[in-house]
Amino acid sequence: MTELNQIDLRALAAGSKRTWDAFVVATTPLINAVIRRALATYRLSEDDVMDAAQDVFVRLCANDFRLLKTYDPARAGLSTWLAVVSRSAAVDYARRRRQATTPIDDVPETALAVEDRHVEKLKIPEGLLTERQTLILKCLYDEERDVVEVAQLLKIDAQTVRSTHHKALLRLREYFRGEAP
């Protein structure tokens, strides 16, 4: 079986049937996995998974491989880019088909919480936290992910996530000490 990094992208964009076939064989496992995960919350059928995967391949080869030609190997790996494209196509497909339904146990607590509009939240001043610190706190608390998952997402050590989290909270506590949130 041809590996994804062995695919001749020029031949592929030129419409070579042999290269396309090898490309399909090499990418189908990834596209299949991304589509299944993205459609899991929509509870669609196996046929829908097949159709959504076909949508991804149609996008890639449509208009003389226009989308595929936008891929830049200097910026990211082909598999990562394909995963992003596949997820985007799957979500579009699912939205066309039906509304998402998520088991209540899978929904983060924050998404279910009813906000008490009488309690005015204190605003974090601009620049107090870096974008990275905010993102880590959102992943940990809003998405309820653990440190290892966040580290994997950001391609950093788990220890770096802990340390960034710690520094962010120190800043917040220091700033809001007088405000008593």
Place this chain on the structure above:
Amino acid sequence: MSTERTPLSDKDLWRSLATDRVAPTAVSEMEFAAWLEGQLGEADAARIDAAVSANPELRRAALELSDILGKPLPAPPPRMAVRAQALVGFDVEKRAGRGSWLAGLLPAFGQGFALQRGALAGMTIVVAAVGFMLGGGLGESYATQKYASAQPAGVTLSKPLGRDTTNELNDLFADAT
């Protein structure tokens, strides 16, 4: 009774705060992929960090994809690949499709299949029209009918139009002898 506040946990502290509503930033698929791989420079990475922070859908996509890309992948159903492979045609078929002799006479229109078919239809009409004109057209047919209707009943016309020179030639040969 103590008036001291119980210190908030880290999670409760975070939830008691409001982050700025950042206007959604457009993130291209290429940029998002580069960010997922940690390939962006500091400034670009911070811009995508902000976009992912502000957009829960983008955040979920990031977490989901990072999880999938870090794990072994299950085998897909075989028909998924078969259907996808059928999307791009065979080179041999493409060559054979261009091979009709009449199409070969036409100038190359590249991918303009409809234009080529249109030109073929035009050529067919021209050939038919020329054939019709050579055959005498409607004028001869009309004259034949008109002449036939002017003849008394019972007379059969083998060659009603034009001059019949048969007798003239007979006379000529008779004079010569």
